[in-house]
Amino acid sequence: GAVVSQHPSWVICKSGTSVKIECRSLDFQATTMFWYRQFPKQSLMLMATSNEGSKATYEQGVEKDKFLINHASLTLSTLTVTSAHPEDSSFYICSARQGGVQPQHFGDGTRLSIL
Amino acid sequence: AQTVTQSQPEMSVQEAETVTLSCTYDTSESDYYLFWYKQPPSRQMILVIRQEAYKQQNATENRFSVNFQKAAKSFSLKISDSQLGDAAMYFCAYRSALDGANSKLTFGKGITLSVRP
Numbered sequence: 001g002a003v004v005s006q007h008p009s010w011v012i013c014k015s016g017t018s019v020k021i022e023c024r025s026l027d028f029q030a031t032t033m034f035w036y037r038q039f040p041k042q043s044l045m046l047m048a049t050s051n052e053g054s055k056a057t058y059e060q061g062v063e064k065d066k067f068l069i070n071h072a073s074l075t076l077s078t079l080t081v082t083s084a085h086p087e088d089s090s091f092y093i094c095s096a097r098q099g100g101v102q103p104q105h106f107g108d109g110t111r112l113s114i115l
Numbered sequence: 116a117q118t119v120t121q122s123q124p125e126m127s128v129q130e131a132e133t134v135t136l137s138c139t140y141d142t143s144e145s146d147y148y149l150f151w152y153k154q155p156p157s158r159q160m161i162l163v164i165r166q167e168a169y170k171q172q173n174a175t176e177n178r179f180s181v182n183f184q185k186a187a188k189s190f191s192l193k194i195s196d197s198q199l200g201d202a203a204m205y206f207c208a209y210r211s212a213l214d215g216a217n218s219k220l221t222f223g224k225g226i227t228l229s230v231r232p
Binding site for chain 2: 031032034038041042043044046049051057091093095097099100101103104105106108109
């Protein structure tokens with residue numbers, strides 16, 4: 001089945017640094033990728049939707065300058081958390097889909113801890 | 116806007132027994148998809164089952180089946196012969212069939228299912 005690879009799975013860094021998370025579709029072309037944030041015991045909160053080669057569409061309340069999304073190819077999207085602070089600590093999950101009717105496949109997530 | 120409601124935050128089932136997880140949704144659309152996802156402690160999102168709204172027949176996947184009531188906007192998941200590995204958080208989700216490539220999943224709040232040995 002379709003596989004989405006997300007890297008790194010866990011990152012710990014100091015406050016003020018920037019962190020990049022990669023999301024790759026390994027065996028299909030992901031025309032659309034999604035980035036979610038999830039707090040413990042809560043649902044997934046959609047942060048943004050990106051289509052290859054165009055700017056991401058951010059959900060209301062998500063700071064686009066804080067969470068930079070690049071969908072440069074049909075197999076790779078990146079989320080960069082800029083100048084990360086402890087309140088940015090969370091579990092981030094990417095998801096990818098080929099076309100509008102195909103199932104959406106999820107990466108294994110990244111646990112981000114900002115000290 | 117569409118909403119998905121999972122009103123039960125937690126449920127428990129005895130191993131080998133059957134459990135039903137409830138989900139209701141609200142939409143004005145006639146063409147859409149419904150999903151149940153499982154998220155075990157590893158936090159990987161696993162698609163359990165998918166239902167197309169235009170299909171009257173309820174979807175089934177081995178021990179997992181749904182009761183899709185379109186008029187009532189209800190989409191419950193039945194897990195038969197529950198196993199210890201079924202313990203996880205389960206999310207009900209909705210996706211429009213009309214928005215093309217940008218159609219988004221709308222998730223419910225989730226339900227934590229525990230399985231008693």
